[in-house]
Amino acid sequence: PRLETEIADGELRAPRSGRVQYRVVQPGEVVAGGGKVVSLIDVGDVYMTFFLPEMAAGRVALGSEVRIVLDAAQAFVIPARVSYVASVAQFTPKTVETQSERQKMVFRVKARIDPELLAQYPEQVKTGLPGMAHLRLNAQREWPPELQPRLP
Structure with missing residues (x-):
């Protein structure tokens, strides 16, 4: 024993x-x-953090559709949904390229990828990759053809 x-x-x-x-x-x-x-x-909890200017952040609802295009995989368009919008503005982080952009007040937003979608592609899931998050401020508008979901 x-x-x-x-x-x-x-x-x-x-x-x-x-x-x-x-x-x-x-x-x-x-x-x-x-x-x-x-x-x-945790490959079941993958999200992208991005920043929106004050004027746009107030028009974004939790659950809003987002399209993510990663720099390393530009052939793919990954659907996601807004899971978080900061309640307080902050100065743009230093990782943003231009000084004029860093002076602006922005709200941090997270777009989470559906865990069921991630489960279908466990070997392709990566974290920490840079990319672009595309968000429609008018949910009634259609996504343009180049932002329709395209997956591996």
Whole structure:
């Protein structure tokens, strides 16, 4: 029983399913109980963060349709929905290219990709990729042909 208990204590369990992004510790290193061993990506919760000017942010509803085109995969148009709109404006982050753009007040918005769609393409799901989020401020307008969903 004691040996079984010690073996069970040494078992690694992830708090959720996901893909290993990188190892925090290497084999043979000692880790305290509850310590972090790997960094996991939850491939069922993928979103893009983008920023909207004050005038546009007030016209965006949660659940609004978004189309994502990644720089590394421009042949694909990924459908998503607005899952978050910040309640407070902020200055444009420094990652934005021009100084004049960085001076403006913007609202942070997240567009989440449907987990059921992600489940169909587990090997293609990547995180941290730059791209463009396209949003219609008038939901009655049709998406242009080049922004119709196109998936692998």
